[in-house]
Amino acid sequence: MDAxxxxxxxxxxxxxxxxxxxxWLARNLARLGFNVFRLGAVGDNERRLAxxxxxxxxxxxxxxxxxxxxxxxxxVTRKAVARALQKPLVxxxxxxxxxxxxxxxxxxxxxxxxxxxxxxxxxATLVPNPGGTAPGFWCKSGKGHxxxxxxxxxxxxxxxxxxxxxxxxxxxxxGTVILSRVYRTTGLAESLLNEKILDLFEGSENPTVAVxxxxxxxxxxxxxxxxxxxxxxxxxxxxxxxxxxRLPQHIYGWDQDVMETIVGRLLATRNLTLACAxxxxxxxxxxxxxxxxxxxxxxxxxxxxxxxxxxxxxxxxPDSVLRSKGAVSPETALAxxxxxxxxxxxxxxxxTTGIAGPAGGTPEKPVGLVYVGLADExxxxxxxxxxxxxxxxxxxKTAQAALEWVxxxxxxxxxx
Amino acid sequence: MDAxxxxxxxxxxxxxxxxxxxxWLARNLARLGFNVFRLGAVGDNERRLAxxxxxxxxxxxxxxxxxxxxxxxxxVTRKAVARALQKPLVxxxxxxxxxxxxxxxxxxxxxxxxxxxxxxxxxATLVPNPGGTAPGFWCKSGKGHxxxxxxxxxxxxxxxxxxxxxxxxxxxxxGTVILSRVYRTTGLAESLLNEKILDLFEGSENPTVAVxxxxxxxxxxxxxxxxxxxxxxxxxxxxxxxxxxRLPQHIYGWDQDVMETIVGRLLATRNLTLACAxxxxxxxxxxxxxxxxxxxxxxxxxxxxxxxxxxxxxxxxPDSVLRSKGAVSPETALAxxxxxxxxxxxxxxxxTTGIAGPAGGTPEKPVGLVYVGLADExxxxxxxxxxxxxxxxxxxKTAQAALEWVxxxxxxxxxx
Numbered sequence: 001m002d003a004x005x006x007x008x009x010x011x012x013x014x015x016x017x018x019x020x021x022x023x024w025l026a027r028n029l030a031r032l033g034f035n036v037f038r039l040g041a042v043g044d045n046e047r048r049l050a051x052x053x054x055x056x057x058x059x060x061x062x063x064x065x066x067x068x069x070x071x072x073x074x075x076v077t078r079k080a081v082a083r084a085l086q087k088p089l090v091x092x093x094x095x096x097x098x099x100x101x102x103x104x105x106x107x108x109x110x111x112x113x114x115x116x117x118x119x120x121x122x123x124a125t126l127v128p129n130p131g132g133t134a135p136g137f138w139c140k141s142g143k144g145h146x147x148x149x150x151x152x153x154x155x156x157x158x159x160x161x162x163x164x165x166x167x168x169x170x171x172x173x174x175g176t177v178i179l180s181r182v183y184r185t186t187g188l189a190e191s192l193l194n195e196k197i198l199d200l201f202e203g204s205e206n207p208t209v210a211v212x213x214x215x216x217x218x219x220x221x222x223x224x225x226x227x228x229x230x231x232x233x234x235x236x237x238x239x240x241x242x243x244x245x246r247l248p249q250h251i252y253g254w255d256q257d258v259m260e261t262i263v264g265r266l267l268a269t270r271n272l273t274l275a276c277a278x279x280x281x282x283x284x285x286x287x288x289x290x291x292x293x294x295x296x297x298x299x300x301x302x303x304x305x306x307x308x309x310x311x312x313x314x315x316x317x318p319d320s321v322l323r324s325k326g327a328v329s330p331e332t333a334l335a336x337x338x339x340x341x342x343x344x345x346x347x348x349x350x351x352t353t354g355i356a357g358p359a360g361g362t363p364e365k366p367v368g369l370v371y372v373g374l375a376d377e378x379x380x381x382x383x384x385x386x387x388x389x390x391x392x393x394x395x396x397k398t399a400q401a402a403l404e405w406v407x408x409x410x411x412x413x414x415x416x
Numbered sequence: 417m418d419a420x421x422x423x424x425x426x427x428x429x430x431x432x433x434x435x436x437x438x439x440w441l442a443r444n445l446a447r448l449g450f451n452v453f454r455l456g457a458v459g460d461n462e463r464r465l466a467x468x469x470x471x472x473x474x475x476x477x478x479x480x481x482x483x484x485x486x487x488x489x490x491x492v493t494r495k496a497v498a499r500a501l502q503k504p505l506v507x508x509x510x511x512x513x514x515x516x517x518x519x520x521x522x523x524x525x526x527x528x529x530x531x532x533x534x535x536x537x538x539x540a541t542l543v544p545n546p547g548g549t550a551p552g553f554w555c556k557s558g559k560g561h562x563x564x565x566x567x568x569x570x571x572x573x574x575x576x577x578x579x580x581x582x583x584x585x586x587x588x589x590x591g592t593v594i595l596s597r598v599y600r601t602t603g604l605a606e607s608l609l610n611e612k613i614l615d616l617f618e619g620s621e622n623p624t625v626a627v628x629x630x631x632x633x634x635x636x637x638x639x640x641x642x643x644x645x646x647x648x649x650x651x652x653x654x655x656x657x658x659x660x661x662r663l664p665q666h667i668y669g670w671d672q673d674v675m676e677t678i679v680g681r682l683l684a685t686r687n688l689t690l691a692c693a694x695x696x697x698x699x700x701x702x703x704x705x706x707x708x709x710x711x712x713x714x715x716x717x718x719x720x721x722x723x724x725x726x727x728x729x730x731x732x733x734p735d736s737v738l739r740s741k742g743a744v745s746p747e748t749a750l751a752x753x754x755x756x757x758x759x760x761x762x763x764x765x766x767x768t769t770g771i772a773g774p775a776g777g778t779p780e781k782p783v784g785l786v787y788v789g790l791a792d793e794x795x796x797x798x799x800x801x802x803x804x805x806x807x808x809x810x811x812x813k814t815a816q817a818a819l820e821w822v823x824x825x826x827x828x829x830x831x832x
Contacts, residue, residue, distance in 0.1 A: 015443025027431025282706025283699030290698025302720030
């Protein structure tokens with residue numbers, strides 16, 4: 001079964017907001033076995049929207065729309081669907097009462113304009129919106145199915161999952177199910193990673209493999225096509241296993257996994273505490289660690305030591321080291337890692353120092369030169385990096401490298 | 417003149433990437449006076465793409481496409497355009513040589529497949545790509561104009577600005593120019609902000625006004641329509657001036673302005689230095705300050721004091737205060753602000769403490785209770801906030817409130 005998605009809103013045509021709903025819906029339709037061949041966006045114009053819906057229904061069995069379901073005159077989805085399907089709009093008493101009750105329960109004024117939301121095209125089924133006021137609906141038209149959802153992403157997603165997805169499953173699309181899985185790696189440049197897995201990559205038509213580099217690392221996306229979810233998962237598992245064997249230390253997570261959550265879990269289960277001392281990352285390592293609920297179990301303090309004085313005062317980096325080697329040096333990184341660990345009484349200390357740019361580089365110490373230090377009770381280590389990119393990406397690459405080192409320490413994996 | 421935009425790539429239909437190119441192009445077309453009525457996305461399928469191009473050219477004078485210009489078999493834009501326009505693809509010797517030279521200059525292997533990029537539809541004009549290998553092109557078809565650009569956003573944008581925009585201007589669209597400007601506010605809830613400006617808002621048909629709330633504050637977007645850029649700017653200026661008079665202390669910037677840059681500039685021009693002591697923001701304030709190049713002029717150290725012990729050791733928060741009032745208290749916030757200022761010898765100290773959640777709240781100290789402290793040489797102040805939302809949004813709101821207070825201190829604006 002073919003499907004199309006139409007995003008509705010003049011703000012999309014003016015470029016004032018980016019449509020992320022269509023992408024989310026497309027991913028879910030692929031997962032359910034629908035073939036999405038087209039996405040489109042139209043403005044708050046009844047005639048053009050009605051045309052777009054008619055065209056889509058003439059080509060595809062399933063059409064999903066997002067947006068245009070509010071109570072204002074700009075919200076034309078209800079009218080456009082009625083026009084496209086040549087059905088009248090019908091007032092739903094119960095829906096009107098539920099809308100009014102919702103407003104009153106929240107102490108909001110109930111404007112008569114909200115009544116427009118109680119009109120649905122004749123024959124439409126309500127798609128309830130537990131998270132907001134704009135109700136959605138689902139219509140049949142010949143052999144086509146049309147579901148209209150609001151544009152607020154959180155409402156759209158929960159309504160899709162609760163009501164639209166079961167209805168779509170019931171259509172039994174029997175199409176190819178497309179499932180993706182992202183393996184997240186860090187610490188290996190895209191070209192080196194390619195060398196390690198290129199034969200798996202090239203030899204595989206299903207799943208297909210795509211490699212995406214960004215500041216925090218390289219993501220490997222596997223996309224499997226199969227007759228059902230189970231078969232698709234099995235394909236992903238099989239290639240994923242071979243991929244993981246090739247990259248035993250570089251894959252730190254899957255899909256939505258982020259490094260700070262992975263590191264936090266490892267520290268917590270090992271009863272380890274961590275302190276950090278940051279120069280060029282300026283607090284990013286601490287900020288990422290403390291984004292995770294419950295970080296207090298393993299993280300108690302961080303230092304942002306931007307000036308030399310703060311490095312010597314707070315972290316006992318010897319003045320002689322700062323004078324002779326400079327703030328950006330392996331010696332300083334080591335002393336910072338040791339210093340923060342000791343002051344906190346933590347099990348581990350991690351440190352960052354370097355030149356984030358865009359200014360401040362010299363031939364000996366260019367922009368992108370970074371040292372990351374790690375200390376435990378017995379030892380301290382330092383690694384040098386040469387990162388490229390903007391200030392922001394150098395800071396992000398450094399923070400990721402620091403967290404990755406903590407991860408590998410916990411797992412006793414080599415840093416190579 | 418009407419315009420349409422087509423984004424090309426099967427990854428868009430699978431929901432594996434979000435199309436941000438169309439939004440950027442739409443904004444620029446509106447700025448130039450084109451009416452964008454439709455956006456669309458199609459996959460890497462020659463026939464469907466050719467149909468989409470034909471349909472778009474039948475409705476609109478200008479059609480822009482992004483993507484599908486690489487050297488692989490998946491890159492079908494050249495062929496689809498040739499099919500849609502019923503023109504043959506023509507080999508461009510010079511272009512082939514330039515492509516080969518580009519590869520060699522970078523030490524990359526030049527695969528024969530790259531030669532496909534030297535074929536353009538007959539009559540097409542080259543749109544050079546100084547930032548990458550995929551060249552773009554521009555065709556006429558009847559009274560329609562078609563420009564095909566690559567999908568890599570940075571390449572697409574620079575090619576649009578250098579080559580496509582001048583060509584579009586030369587078409588003299590004479591349409592309504594649509595310009596937007598965003599006024600960025602913080603410290604005022606959306607409902608209170610609405611009260612202050614609702615009459616301006618409701619009384620204005622041009623510019624129109626849209627209000628968008630997010631964790632860092634509320635943005636007010638004015639959108640003006642006029643016969644030319646100058647007239648549009650004059651409309652934005654006139655309403656913007658009245659808006660600014662109503663919100664003298666809440667507007668901190670325009671468009672892409674971010675608080676950390678504004679605060680950094682204020683500190684630098686006033687020769688003030690700032691230290692920070694963070695509990696629930698966990699380094700976010702320091703991280704934002706140090707994202708700005710040259711932050712070292714006004715920022716030298718920050719403390720992430722997550723544990724009570726670190727608050728007393730590093731910031732001299734009295735143990736008696738921590739015991740009797742708790743870490744989340746006005747007294748602790750005051751002591752933290754004073755403590756970090758003093759330790760650094762900075763002009764100002766700013767502090768954050770509170771309950772970010774999702775766990776850890778009590779009836780007396782619920783999730784979202786936040787104290788922000790500010791200290792200068794003579795005084796110290798504290799403010800209480802009750803923020804709602806996720807852990808992440810409570811952290812972000814707090815960091816923004818802390819930076820906003822520093823901004824107002826510099827400008828001697830009241831915090832009310």
